[in-house]
Amino acid sequence: MLVNGKKMSFENITILQLLNELNLDMNKVVVEVNLEIISKENYCNFVLNKEDRIEIISLVGGG
Amino acid sequence: MEVFLNEKSIVVNKGSTAFSIKRSFKPDADIVIHNGFIISKDILLKEHDRVTLIKRGEIPSKDELEALMSSRHTPGVHEKIKKARVGIAGLGGLGSNVTVSLARIGIGYLKLVDFDVVEPSNLNRQQYFIKHLGMKKSEAIKDLISQVNPFVKIETKDIYIDKNNIEELFNNVDIIVEAFDNPKAKAELINTVLKKMPEKKVVAASGMAGYFSNNTIVTRKLRDNFYLIGDGISEAKPGCGLMAPRVSIAANHQANTVLRIIMGEKDV
Numbered sequence: 001m002l003v004n005g006k007k008m009s010f011e012n013i014t015i016l017q018l019l020n021e022l023n024l025d026m027n028k029v030v031v032e033v034n035l036e037i038i039s040k041e042n043y044c045n046f047v048l049n050k051e052d053r054i055e056i057i058s059l060v061g062g063g
Numbered sequence: 064m065e066v067f068l069n070e071k072s073i074v075v076n077k078g079s080t081a082f083s084i085k086r087s088f089k090p091d092a093d094i095v096i097h098n099g100f101i102i103s104k105d106i107l108l109k110e111h112d113r114v115t116l117i118k119r120g121e122i123p124s125k126d127e128l129e130a131l132m133s134s135r136h137t138p139g140v141h142e143k144i145k146k147a148r149v150g151i152a153g154l155g156g157l158g159s160n161v162t163v164s165l166a167r168i169g170i171g172y173l174k175l176v177d178f179d180v181v182e183p184s185n186l187n188r189q190q191y192f193i194k195h196l197g198m199k200k201s202e203a204i205k206d207l208i209s210q211v212n213p214f215v216k217i218e219t220k221d222i223y224i225d226k227n228n229i230e231e232l233f234n235n236v237d238i239i240v241e242a243f244d245n246p247k248a249k250a251e252l253i254n255t256v257l258k259k260m261p262e263k264k265v266v267a268a269s270g271m272a273g274y275f276s277n278n279t280i281v282t283r284k285l286r287d288n289f290y291l292i293g294d295g296i297s298e299a300k301p302g303c304g305l306m307a308p309r310v311s312i313a314a315n316h317q318a319n320t321v322l323r324i325i326m327g328e329k330d331v
Contacts, residue, residue: 025246025247027246027247027250027251028246028247028249028250029250030250030253030254030257030289032286035286037254037257037258039254039258040254055285057253057269057285057291058269058295059246059249059250059253059267059269060246060269060270060293060295060296060297060298060299061244061245061246061249061298061299061300062156062244062269062270062271062272062297062298062299062305062310063153063155063156063157063158063242063243063244063249063268063271063299063305063310
């Protein structure tokens with residue numbers, strides 16, 4: 001799968017597991033799978049496919 | 064032919080010049096503005112040109128003030144800005160700066176939302192003054208706007224924004240500026256707008272702490288309706304605080320992105 005343009009090889013992984021692998025906080029991200037925004041409530045049951053293109057935007061504090 | 068003097072329509076002879084208008088209408092004016100530009104050499108007027116005459120130091124009436132303020136707005140641009148409706152979520156370092164810039168260019172309508180009060184620690188980067196300490200930001204911002212451009216229509220709400228009220232708060236604007244401090248609140252607003260209000264544009268910011276290079280703060284267009292400003296990494300934390308220069312660089316990237324969207328410019 002492509003995560004932010006980088007090839008990664010995970011199998012049967014949910015969005016939540018992917019976020020954990022990448023050390024990202026599920027409450028501070030915007031996740032797009034094949035251009036569709038995925039709601040936070042679905043991170044734990046949304047299983048990613050090999051062909052998926054995933055974009056993860058992490059937000060940092062400050063404003 | 065028809066020209067506009069201080070935004071009022073007048074009829075003048077063909078061959079009239081900016082300075083001939085000054086001589087007949089306000090000989091003591093020391094600034095002559097022609098179609099948004101201050102001129103020092105006389106210029107022949109064309110149909111529908113705009114001329115503004117200003118005497119330095121003179122405090123105009125409210126009606127006249129609006130006309131004089133808009134004389135530096137570019138005709139054709141200002142009409143669109145005046146119709147724009149923008150919501151600002153959070154009135155801190157980002158939000159107060161975005162608000163002031165948008166008010167200065169004469170934005171039509173602003174919906175301004177924050178639950179917090181102005182504290183001394185805000186003054187290092189937020190547009191408030193000492194006199195605003197202890198005031199609700201939603202009240203203090205009204206005072207600021209009234210001093211900057213009293214002709215902007217505003218609505219303020221003193222409320223904590225979360226996913227349950229975002230739609231209701233911002234359903235009457237076209238562009239939403241994410242201007243929070245807290246990264247979870249940032250993510251929640253962006254996700255809610257993108258998922259539930261896809262017809263709106265969201266202009267968000269992430270990464271503007273410290274005194275790192277100016278030039279790492281960029282505007283990126285991540286979706287048709289999602290713009291993200293900042294360096295993406297410089298988080299506010301102990302040893303790396305938020306300060307006026309970089310926060311206002313980011314805020315004004317946001318303000319200019321709003322302006323570009325209003326003007327139909329789709330790219331960053």
